[in-house]
Amino acid sequence: MNDLVRMRANLLFDGPDARSKLSKFWVLLVLASCIAAAGVMADSTATVIGAMIVAPLMTPIMGTVVAITTSDRANLIRSVLLVVGGAAAAIAVGYLMGLLAAIPIVADTSSQVAGRVQPRLIDLLAAIATGAAGAFAQCREDVADTLPGVAIAISLVPPLTVVGLTLEGGQPSQAWGAMLLFLTNVAAILLTGIIVMAMFGVHRHAADDDPTLSRKTAVSVVVAFVVIIAIPLGLATYALSRETQQLSSVGSVAKQWVDGTDWIIVDVLNQERQTTVVATGPLPAPDTDELRVLLDANDLAGLDVLVRLGPEERVELPGN
DSSP states (O other): OHHHHHHHHHHOOOSTTHHHHHHHHHHHHHHHHHHHHHHHHTTOHHHHHHHHHHOOTHHHHHHHHHHHHTTOHHHHHHHHHHHHHHHHHHHHHHHHHHTTOSSOOSTTTOHHHHTTSSOOHHHHHHHHHHHHHHHHHHHOGGGGGGHHHHHHHSOOHHHHHHHHHHHHTTOHHHHHHHHHHHHHHHHHHHHHHHHHHHHTTGGGGSOSOOTTSOHHHHHHHHHHHHHHHHHHHHHHHHHHHHHHHHHHHHHHHHHHHHTTSSOEEEEEEEETTEEEEEEEEESSOOOHHHHHHHHHHTTOTTOOEEEEEEEEOOOOOOOO
16 A cells, blocks of 8 residues: 555655656656757767656656556546657757757657667567566665666657657658657556566555446456557568668678678668668779679579679889
8 A cells, every 4th residue: 555655656746846846847858858969969878868867758658557457547648648758859859959060950860760660579578578667666666776777677758759850851761750650668667667566566456446437348458459569560670670681681691792802792782772882992893783793692582682892993103
């Protein structure tokens, strides 16, 4: 019972100090969003980690879990609205910060963006484990000191600022990828939080259930949310796996193409949705028609490939 009182005090925005909690939430959210956007723009991992620790979005998400577990309709609505409003505010901050950038902050110009616009199923699995750790820390006061680590492990505000930055940079597909990462983390926290709190029997210590809120229905909605999120993650994982395999095959063929010459394959990558082979070496350059023949012979006949050749001039300067 004492644990439930403590969790309600930590996670819910009600009671006599509700105004103080709300002001703290919004101030920290805006500051965390500014820090995260600045870290992404500067390509600084340390700054982004700092934003994760400051960001308060985990509180209303876990508050949603507590409200579902205890069938508290009023706090469920309040917590969900704070999550939605906080997410919108973080996106807006990211967009406004993007207006200050000299160049568009997108995947091609920032590794921080590139790492957050292609979520996969492994991100959902990692978020599930992290969400379980966060819920466990809330249920057990003696492990509450692990919460900063949970905040770092589960990325909430940085993906949202990336949504704003990429929208401002004219990359809506990248913005969707970053939003999907945020939704993945939220879904994982909700699901694992409900499971962990059920294991600790939190619902048994709650007051009378609100008859207007069905705990079973709310849990079903969360499960459906996770399943819906898992579908695009699965598709993205499959597409990325195929792309990686394809690039590996093209790389092997390209190395075979330059074998016996002084040319080397610098990189094989997908650039602007096209497979690109980057090679460098002394003139004369290898015959690109031979590369096409090798690609066709290795079951890559239907793949369009761009070859970027970087001839280098070698001048020998013998000593005296």
